[in-house]
Amino acid sequence: MxxxxxxxxxxxxxxxxxxxxxxxxxxxxxxMAAGWLGGGRRVTLVLGSRExxxxxxxPEGIELIELGDARYSALLGLATQMREVRPDLIFCAxxxxxxxxxxxxxxxxxxxxxxxxxxxxxxxxxxxxxxxAWRYRRWLRLHPWFLDQVVAMTPAMAAEAVAEMGMPAExxxxxxxxxxxxxxxxxxxxxxxxxxxxxxxxxxxxxxWDRLLxxxxxxxxxxxxxxxxxxxxxxxxxxxQVAALGLGARVTMxxxxxxxLPALRAAAVAVLTSDYEGVPGxxxxxxxxxxxxxxxxxxxxxxxxxxxxxxxTVIGRxxxxxxxxxxxxxxxxxxxxxxxxxxxxxxxAEYLALFDRVVxxxxx
Numbered sequence: 001m002x003x004x005x006x007x008x009x010x011x012x013x014x015x016x017x018x019x020x021x022x023x024x025x026x027x028x029x030x031x032m033a034a035g036w037l038g039g040g041r042r043v044t045l046v047l048g049s050r051e052x053x054x055x056x057x058x059p060e061g062i063e064l065i066e067l068g069d070a071r072y073s074a075l076l077g078l079a080t081q082m083r084e085v086r087p088d089l090i091f092c093a094x095x096x097x098x099x100x101x102x103x104x105x106x107x108x109x110x111x112x113x114x115x116x117x118x119x120x121x122x123x124x125x126x127x128x129x130x131x132x133a134w135r136y137r138r139w140l141r142l143h144p145w146f147l148d149q150v151v152a153m154t155p156a157m158a159a160e161a162v163a164e165m166g167m168p169a170e171x172x173x174x175x176x177x178x179x180x181x182x183x184x185x186x187x188x189x190x191x192x193x194x195x196x197x198x199x200x201x202x203x204x205x206x207x208x209w210d211r212l213l214x215x216x217x218x219x220x221x222x223x224x225x226x227x228x229x230x231x232x233x234x235x236x237x238x239x240x241q242v243a244a245l246g247l248g249a250r251v252t253m254x255x256x257x258x259x260x261l262p263a264l265r266a267a268a269v270a271v272l273t274s275d276y277e278g279v280p281g282x283x284x285x286x287x288x289x290x291x292x293x294x295x296x297x298x299x300x301x302x303x304x305x306x307x308x309x310x311x312x313t314v315i316g317r318x319x320x321x322x323x324x325x326x327x328x329x330x331x332x333x334x335x336x337x338x339x340x341x342x343x344x345x346x347x348x349a350e351y352l353a354l355f356d357r358v359v360x361x362x363x364x
């Protein structure tokens with residue numbers, strides 16, 4: 001008689017976040033959670049607080065545990081929720097949250113389920129001071145101790161994880177984020193009259209939107225406007241810069257957009273001026289609707305996305321003249337917009353296959 005061996009799979013996935021203020025990490029996490037639910041898995045989301053515009057995107061059917069405390073420190077007690085709900089696997093949605101994964105592993109010890117973490121930001125940070133860069137490298141080198149598997153969104157980011165974290169190559173997988181889709185019921189974004197540039201992302205120092213504002217008065221076409229979608233702590237400084245440059249009639253900053261795709265589609269150029277990024281989803285989103293992009297070289301993944309000159313232009317972080325020249329090139333009357341770039345693969349199925357493999361081979 002043949003005996004069938006039971007192979008354990010990731011039937012219950014737990015993930016976590018501080019709040020839902022509109023960051024790309026949290027938005028991608030919710031998109032993936034919806035896919036895992038659609039794949040028949042049980043998903044628990046531990047939230048510090050559900051405050052924020054992305055709360056409308058929490059997928060139906062998810063099991064939500066709200067801590068009532070949006071501080072990062074509140075998530076450091078995740079081991080308590082783990083003991084109660086006993087998931088098969090923990091998913092860490094980005095670099096910002098890897099400290100929680102480390103503390104959870106330390107507190108649960110051998111009782112900790114496997115942890116899979118996604119690389120969401122650059123692992124090489126040239127903008128850091130020498131001391132801060134040294135501390136960051138030391139922190140990255142601890143990751144193989146508490147992570148079972150790392151997911152990078154492109155091959156170059158996977159190579160960076162191997163090099164900077166010291167993760168064995170067999171513990172690093174390449175899986176893209178699920179592509180953005182139209183969000184039913186999202187409030188439409190009011191776009192400027194005439195041609196406009198668009199920036200999509202948090203209003204935080206990392207994004208360096210000040211570079212884009214400084215370039216605007218230098219463009220050959222003085223009628224070009226800027227739509228900046230996002231919210232964050234740098235709003236006051238950016239508004240002051242707009243006023244100082246006399247750009248009040250040309251710059252619109254309406255805050256978070258429930259669905260930025262229509263505004264991206266209608267824009268002349270999508271622009272990203274960050275110091276550092278992981279794999280910037282906005283570049284893929286813009287190209288998916290046929291809008292050319294101009295981006296700083298804020299990640300090794302940028303040139304993997306903007307891999308041909310007909311898609312856009314990649315410039316140095318501090319190349320102010322290059323930014324103006326690239327924008328003028330794509331704003332020229334004879335500039336040809338790229339054909340929409342379709343997403344490849346099935347990220348949800350790839351994630352679930354990875355989770356099942358990690359759980360089936362995990363040994364406590």
